[in-house]
Amino acid sequence: MNNVQYSRASDVPDAIRLLAADPGAKLIAGGTNLIDLMKENVERPSRLIDISRLPLRDVEDTADGGLRIGALVPNSDLAYHPLIEKRYPLLSSAILAGASAQLRNMASVGGNLMQRTRCAYFYDTATPCNKRSPGTGCSALDGLNRNHAILGTSKSCIATNPSDMSVALAALGALVHIAGPTGQRTIALTDFHRLPDDKPHLDTNLGSGEIITAIELPPRGFARNYSYLKIRDRLSYAFALVSVAAALELEGNAISEARLALGGVAHKPWRSLEAEAALHGQAATPDHFGRAADLLLQGATARSQNGFKIELARRAVVRTLMQAASATPQSQAHKKIA
Amino acid sequence: MNAYVGTPTSRVDGRAKVTGAAKYAGEFAADHLLHGFVVAATIPRGRIARLDTSEALKVKGVVDVLTHAHRPPLADKDDAWKDEVAPEKGSPFRPLYDDRIKFNGQPIALVVAEDWETAKFAATLVRVEYEQEAFATDLESERGKAAKVDQPHKPRGDAPAALTRAAVRLEADYVIPSEHHNPMELYATTAVWDGNGSITVYDKTQGVQNVQKFLCSVFGKKPDDIRVLSPYVGGAFGSGLRPQHQVVLATLGALALKRSVRVVLTRQQMYSLGYRPMTIEHVALGAKPDGTLDAVSHEAIAVTSRFEDFSRNDTGWAEQLYKSPNSRLSHKLVHLDVATPCDMRAPGAASGVCALECAMDELAVALKLDPIELRLKCYSDRDQSEDLPYTSKRLRECYARGAEAFGWGRRNPAPRSMRDGKELVGWGMATGVWEALQMPVAARIVLTANGHAEVSCAASDIGTGTYTIVAQVAADALGLPIDNISVRLADSTLPQAPVEGGSWMAASSAHAVLGAAEDIRQELARLAKAMPGSPLADPVNVTLVDGMIASNGAAVSIADVMRHSKVERIEKQKLNQFVEDKSYARNTHSAVFAEVKVDEELGVIRVTRVVSAVAAGRILNTKTGRSQIMGGVVWGIGMALHEETVMDHRFGRIMNANIAEYHIPVNADVHDIDVIFVDEPDERINRLGVKGLGEIGIVGVPAAIANAVYHATGKRIRRFPITLDKLID
């Protein structure tokens, strides 16, 4: 681990000033991802700007009936927050599907959005990796890629985004509030993470001097018909091979609104408006869900070891939509898949 | 009198462990302690062309950087580096010896600093240039280069011919990946510089005397110069049988700097130590239509390093389990640019029996026989390799008791025939077998007039419960409450013990303690007899019970005897005496039953029930014994479904060297485990009838699960671990 300077930001403008003053600086919140990467010498910040005590821990109603969640709300607090459990249970469920109780207690909303890929080469400084050291090559393309992306990949990088929370946020149509040297801006969560293209070292569209201050949930919470299903190599405490966030609004058995996002398959949570639109007005049946899955997975390509993910994702989408339609969401406490 | 032996006695060290009072190797303090951090090679083969430590040395707090070019002397002869567990053939790895790189992750420098963070930071500043050489790390692509090793199994009959003519023949490769032990405690050594040139070494090890002798020979020291202690070990599972890098490096640092040095390996660095070697197990079985075996052929092809031949008995187990007139067994090694493998829980058997028991299941399917019925048809009452009977073998009872507890009789034999909602249900079973070994161990007992006894022995307790069984045996033999017994273990100055491994320590240490206690009893009888007006004037059949020495109905308190005789303490040391009767084979056995539920569409596997029925002689402690078996079952679940050390052969590097990505079962993966100890009186094996339980718990479990997965899905997965991608395509 490198020697680092340490500053504690007193408020958001202070954090932005500190970031601007030291281009090598990084924000630290829960530290559960950043410290690990520093130990591996993957991240070598010159300075840590501790934002963990900033007053960004509120969950508040917005004027239009949604919720605004401070960037420092711990993942556990958010998952068990009464308003989230009641109005946005999909988000609770996705958070609880991730990591372990201890990690979720430390992890923050902002840190979760910013967590980096789990690609093994990214973590191992002795191997080439475009994301870690631009221009060195992608070891995963023809190497160990069993858990790599099948959608939105590039010749430079086939890494996946590991966050569970983001998948639910994408499905719910969340917004990300950002503050920076030139003021504040808001972008859709689905525009927050990038595809790798030829710049895989950039995970997100957050500018270098910017900080996430909050995420905002629109009013519609899909609290009745939703499910988050995570398929992994053991029954808990593993990153997703494939995960699905599904949310429906039903009128009788007809779908009036559908949301569908995939995790573990791309450099960002994967949504397809086309797939969702195809469900509008349809009956909630496995056939229709299968067709939506096909649309969602359009263009999926595999490398040597991850071909299984395409079929797995398809089946998982159908299952999750069935769970959502029948109002029997996947439990994250019982590891049996419903 | 057995107040303790055979009962579910709680661990005597349990309180110390859960309160943190128990100290582990990396926790011992020393004045002016320095901290070493290992710099590891990042290529699998070549030499160090340049090693520049100047930047690291400039860091404030760094005391020195030891390298092959800058270090105190190390022994030059291979023999000096051969510890008691080293493979016979080969040249053991020597940390910081020369510029050769033999495997990825090999230690190439030790940064020593006033604190650990400084050492760790400075380690990133050590610049290394390599001359790389061509290398190979992939067993499967190098399979053609496999070379046969000598193993004691002589062929019987003509297996190839019998296979050709067999009515039913089954032949398959089972592939078991390399696996790492991942004990919870990190490998650590605190080498305390005593000021006068002698060193006290606190090390995480399974054998303090092995490490002590090794360090003396590597550093040219006299036995009194180095003392090794390892009072508590947070799991080792075989990885601590051989002295590891960190103990050499910490001692080297202490000698170089004449100060105390601690070296703790990181989790990642522990993947440069030994591991269960990847094997391709080729099994061929030939059977008659009635289900009796006519031929068994088992060949294991295993990875080893370029510099040592590590091999274990993967293939000999069919000789013990299944009657067959023809048999051919062989073991081959492929030398690769990797670290030398080492023992890992049930070495050889965990892999070899897994393959054999999957093959037996496949044969049962081919013969349309119930898997238990097939095994009973082939049941062998003799160890065929030497044609010997067993001291005891209650495997039949294991099958019966296990099957009953599991409900095996309700099994529909057809694959995919049982289901529970969206899940396919599978029931599978397998046999387990291990050796019942015993080794020379000595114990010392000091009985004091206040009715306390201290028992001491150099043996380690690697978490298995040695402290507890030693206390139980001593308490019973001395007729004292267990609270009056204190146990000291794992100090190289204590009476002799080999490494703790192979499931031999329970039987071996128990008999040493028993012997010493009997000598104490004799001494007490002698003293009692000499007391004026003694009620034990002519002591015969003397027993010690409830603090009394008794004979023929008369009794006198031990305290009185000692006070009268003006004896403050009685000290006796005894080496266990096993008269190994070569006309018997010694083994433990088990029958393992597993239920899996597999999501039909998604391939997600849950092991919902395991019943393990074990016959292992007398169980000294049914509580710690049960824990051993449960731990073995959980590990078996991991071996079946999760564990795999993944290497990128283009770099010759392990790519999942951490316990986030190297998967072992978590609580959610573990459901019901039922352990049954089958009564197995054995008067031949040793006086107490004890066989040992360390390894048997894992053997057979992976096969039972794989067989259950087949029964559930109709898919035979022969490449472990069985991950869901193998089921859904």
Ligand SMILES: Cc1cc2nc3c(=O)[nH]c(=O)nc-3n(C[C@H](O)[C@H](O)[C@H](O)COP(=O)(O)OP(=O)(O)OC[C@H]3O[C@@H](n4cnc5c(N)ncnc54)[C@H](O)[C@@H]3O)c2cc1C
């Ligand atoms: C063993 C293990 C298993 C895990 N399993 C899962 C899993 O299954 N699913 C899952 O989703 N996650 C998993 N995680 C990841 C975990 O969710 C993240 O580590 C956590 O969410 C990061 O939050 P943090 O507050 O600790 O971030 P930090 O480590 O503090 O920061 C991470 C990054 O975010 C940046 N950052 C933090 N806050 C802000 C902000 N407000 N604005 C801008 N940038 C910011 C930091 O600069 C840093 O680059 C796992 C982690 C571990 C260690």
Ligand code: SF4
């Ligand atoms: S997939 Fe991306 S992160 Fe992984 S090696 Fe390639 S470039 Fe690096």
